[in-house]
Amino acid sequence: MNVNSRNRHYARKKWTVVAAVLTLGASLLSGCGSREAKAPTDYDFYIFNGKTENAEALDKVVDRYEQETGLTVKVFSLGTTDSAETLRAEMNSSGKPAIFSTNIGGVTEWAESGAILDLNDASDPELKALAEDVPEALRLSVDGTQNYGIPYNIEGYGLIVDTRMVRDLFGDDQTQPFLDDFQAATYDEFETLVNAVGDYIAAGTAPSVKLNGRSYAFASRKTELTSRLTGVFAEAGAEKWTYGDHMGNMALNAVFGSAVVARTATEEQVDELQAPLAKLARTLDLYSTHAAGPDGPMERGPSYINSTTASYDVSVQLFSSGKALFIKQGNWVYPNIAKLNTDILPTLTFLPIKLPLEQSDIQVDGLTVEKFNRSVPEFVPSYYAINAKVTPREQELAQQFLVWLNTSEKGRQAIVEDFQFIPYNVDDTVKFDNALNNSLIQYKLDGDTLSNPFNGSPAGGGYWGQEVLGSILQERYYNRAGAWTADDYETIAREAVQGWKDVMY
Structure with a gap:
């Protein structure tokens, strides 16, 4: 979770290299440490995965892809602790990954070294279309003109x-109206609500509050839940x-x-x-x-x-x-x-x-x-990027894999069910057992998102x-x-x- 302190006078271009893996999602998720690669000695292309939390699921997905295509794929998954240095070593090795993980912090390094393919120039028309569908605010880019990656997922x-706490504070029939009105409420209404809940916690009583102009009265007595x-x-x-x-x-x-x-x-x-x-x-x-x-x-x-x-x-x-x-x-x-x-x-x-x-x-x-x-x-905490320095055949196979993962029934099913990821191109057919994921999906479908x-x-x-x-x-x-x-x-x-x-x- 911690980020090392840095000299306050970095040159403008250097800091993006130093912070190659320091994204919000990567910092907050507890993926640390590496796991052994699914690493055949002879393979058609190689995936370097920087997200430990989906390592086992990615191995299973690649197994299915191999069975379906007859290809052999090397997969290496590493935790966030040292992935920047390990990725650099792999990118400079004789066995370079065709697909690698990066993010907004690392993209400048790979763009300046010519090691990342701008998907605006992808040879596979399906991948090019897939990349074009990534909303501009979610694109991996140096200055806004490039489109370097396919998102792993969306977090928020x-x-x-x-x-249930809302129910016990304001009444069962007020729960959904409260949630709807909270979303539309002003900051001043929110501040009044916070102060009133504080009073209710301390004294067991508080005046009614307004959210989105509608009044909500507190329950006359605390329940077992609100007493906590x-x-x-x-x-x-x-x-x-x-x-x-x-x-x-x-x-x-x-x-x-x-x-x-x-x-x-x-x-x-x-x-x-x-x-x-x-x-x-x-x-x-x-x-x-x-x-x-x-x-x-x-x-x-x-x-x-x-x-x-x-x-x-x-x-x-x-x-x-x-x-x-x-x-x-x-x-x-x-x-x-x-x-x-x-x-x-x-x-x-x-x-x-x-x-x-x-x-x-x-x-x-x-x-x-x-x-x-x-x-x-x-x-988007992480992206799949394609290495522009591998062979043309490896680049083609990498593009085909990303298309399959994000458009085929099996691939999209894997993202949701195996990875438990919210697809960046999620629609209203995607449902999780995870209520928080479902809530984020609804905000996205409603267009109520920030960056x-x-x-x-x-x-x-x-x-x-x-x-x-x-x-x-x-x-x-x-x-x-x-x-x-x-x-x-x-x-x-x-x-x-x-x-x-x-x-x-």
Whole structure:
């Protein structure tokens, strides 16, 4: 989960090489360590897979492909810890992979070395069409003109809630209306709701609240479930990626429509982050003053950022045991929750993260405050890329495999059932046992999604989000008791913007 600190004065082109595997999804999923390759001595083409969590499933899928085609395929899967160096070694070996894993952090390295095929120039017309169907905001590119990869899958995050808790707070017949109205609610309505839930937790009573203009009254008495609540949010103050990366990404979405746009931003565009980041600080103030602890509220101060009391694992435990109404996490958290409380799994869903933005804060064409506040970030953590330095035959076979994987019945079935991945070209026929995956699919089908511009921030995402914004928050604000002021919000934003510019310009 941790990202190594980096020198603040990297040259503009160097940081993308250093951060080759530092994407949001790769940082947050626990794929570490390697496994033995499915490695025949003689093979037709070679796949280098950088996602350990789908290693066994990929072996099974390739077995089916071999049986169907008569080809022999070498597969090597490696965890995220050292995959950048191992991939470099493989790409420079005599037995180069024809398909390899990369991401927005690593693409510049391979583009500059001429080792990645622009799928705009693919020789297989089916693969070329498949690549053209990847939405622009999800494309793997250096400057927005190329299309270098086919997405492994889509991941996303938001406020996860157990809908049974909503039922017990507001009544069974109010559950679905509440979820619908929450999505459409303004930030001010959200803030009022958070404060009211905090009052209800403390005193067992609170005034009714409005979401999307509709009133919701709290239950007259607590149930066994709502009696467990100790706070509104399960926070992980020890984990800078949860607020530096995730929440920082929310503010960046107001200015940058994609990671590519963020990576190529001018200094003037970076200055436009001041207002959204100040609004983000206000939101983080709200979250951190309504955090759940094991036996009562979690107060800001040393324990709020201590790894034994405020880690990722602790936050998941608090949410899974019903101590918090919300946890801000992604669909990758589902297996962790499953280990702790299987009862909660069918009733989980995503709700959008809201910021108190004004329309003047938003610089992305076509994005309104209303759309921003009803949307969730969805993004591609890894891509399949084709090595332009292998033989033409290997390139052709690699293209055919990616077409089969993403268009054939067996291939698409494998993505959903074996990998348990949300396809980037998902449609309404795809259903999972995983309720969080299904929730993300619905947001995508509704067109209510944001992007991952944080992956285009200095040093590939992890550095700015954690070592700049995250460190400001953790070391100077979460670490002390007392109220934050409007001046604090502006200071956090100003220093985060300056931290970006210190690295980039």
